[in-house]
Amino acid sequence: MSRPLRADIDLDALRHNYQLACELAPNSRSLAVIKADAYGHGAVACARALADLAPAFAVATIEEALALREGGITHPVVLLEGVFEASEYQLAAQHDFWCAIHSEWQLAALEAATLPGPISCWIKFDSGMHRLGFDAEQARAVKKRLVASGKAQDLHLMTHFATADSLTPDYFQHQMAAVEELAAELALPLCLANSPATLAWPQSHAAWNRPGIMLYGADPLEGANDASRRLKPVMTLSSAIIAVREIAIGEPVGYAGRFVATRPTRIGVVACGYGDGYDRHAVDGTPVLVDGQETVLAGKVSMDMLTVDITDLPEAGVGSRVVLWGEGLEVNRVAASCDTISYTLLTGILPRVPKHYHGGQAREADPMASQAVDTCA
Ligand SMILES: Cc1ncc(COP(=O)(O)O)c(C=O)c1O
Known part of the structure; x- marks a missing residue:
């Protein structure tokens, strides 16, 4: 695979x-x-x-x-x-x-x-x-x-x-x-x-x-209007969970241990990192979709992986589809969690991410x- x-x-x-x-x-x-x-x-x-x-x-x-x-x-x-x-x-x-x-x-x-x-x-x-x-x-x-x-x-x-x-x-x-x-x-x-x-x-x-x-398909307006609400996202960046960790209360996750579990926590490890263009500035709480359900980033983004909290998604596990932005998750929301704008996230996707074209x-x-x-x- x-x-x-x-x-x-x-x-x-x-x-x-x-x-x-x-x-x-x-x-x-x-x-x-x-x-x-x-x-x-x-x-x-x-x-x-x-x-x-x-x-x-x-x-x-x-x-x-x-x-x-x-x-x-x-x-x-x-x-x-x-x-x-x-x-x-x-x-x-x-x-x-x-x-x-x-x-x-x-x-x-x-x-x-x-x-x-x-x-x-x-x-x-x-x-x-x-x-x-x-x-x-x-x-x-x-x-x-x-x-x-x-x-x-x-x-x-x-x-x-x-x-x-x-x-x-x-x-x-x-x-x-x-x-x-x-x-x-x-x-x-x-x-x-x-x-x-x-x-x-x-x-x-x-x-x-x-x-x-x-x-x-990214809305550039400070407040959306009727026209901008009609925009459709063009790029969907997606990946999958490749490993799951059960973390006890007080245990850290990832570099610098930025995320620390405050409850027994299931962490999904996702194949996507800053070496692909995902912004390393993403804070804990940055939205992601796992099997179509919204959850959050937990821990610093690594070069090839990032970690998400799947505690409340008991069905989620290895192989679950993860949408980083695009269909169902506005890139603007992710950008806001990275203290940036959609432009930098979209232009920042690196060549090792394969592109698949549809329609047109x-x-x-x-x-x-x-x-x-x-x-x-
Ligand atoms: C001179 C000029 N015109 C048009 C555009 C397009 O702007 P936008 O992507 O905000 O539509 C840009 C983007 O940076 C620009 O520099």
Whole structure:
């Protein structure tokens, strides 16, 4: 019997979540954000499953974009941080990668480049995130220089929200006001909304949206809303109990003896650890499902194993199925017990965890690409 740990990837759920993003923003097109290996779900498999729905994809690096091309994906791919060195513009021109321009050096390198044809450029405006981008005055000048260079085409303006997930709208409104003012002046198509804005802030739905985490079924909002409650989990991380220990009162479990039994306790040892990407910060009390019933982590997570309290589940034993997150157990609840967010848990799944794909009606990307542009518009 092989090690029971696995990540099941429900590509129908991915498609459902993408379609929800489109339904919420019927006048926008939605880039499917599949950076960081589609948030740990497998970028090529996810892109193939979305190929007939999504008009374009978005990634963080040119290596991620090239991996999509190698996987047969021919859709436009947005490089959300643009190029990291000047030579990448050649590849961008060759492969139809659309480039964010967030820095003076990127602009200067493009102006200086000799290219087979113009590149689609998305000017990054810093409306308040204060991470990447130009201020309003710089953005005006960037547009002029891009037009004058003859090296850019299909200009867009993009910005990123710092607090769209928050229940307090003030800073989000502040960013919206800034981008709306600049957009009116520059008359460029906009790309604004990440997942929380797609789910909760229709006023930010523009020519393009950029949903990421919601595609994978994790709710990014501080408080769920009607739309986010319709998300379906895409990844289910599951394993099985491989050993059982009977522990007397006062006996510790695992490294540093963090968990100490306060009653006669049955401990199930599960084949999953931080060497698989399960977060070592998980506290005692982190939820897990054993044979579909909720119980808790008891003891520190080891590299290859973790331990759960099955005292109240007398039927549970060696071979019992354990869901770490996904179907029946929201990844957000596990993340909260690790003092982190769903994004880090999902992207943190390591290569030794085998992925099993289900559904998705994956199709050839090429013939559908232009048609797909209209699907979500
Ligand atoms: C520039 C940019 N756009 C869109 C996204 C997608 O955000 P989310 O996963 O919250 O939808 C990200 C994610 O980090 C990002 O950095």
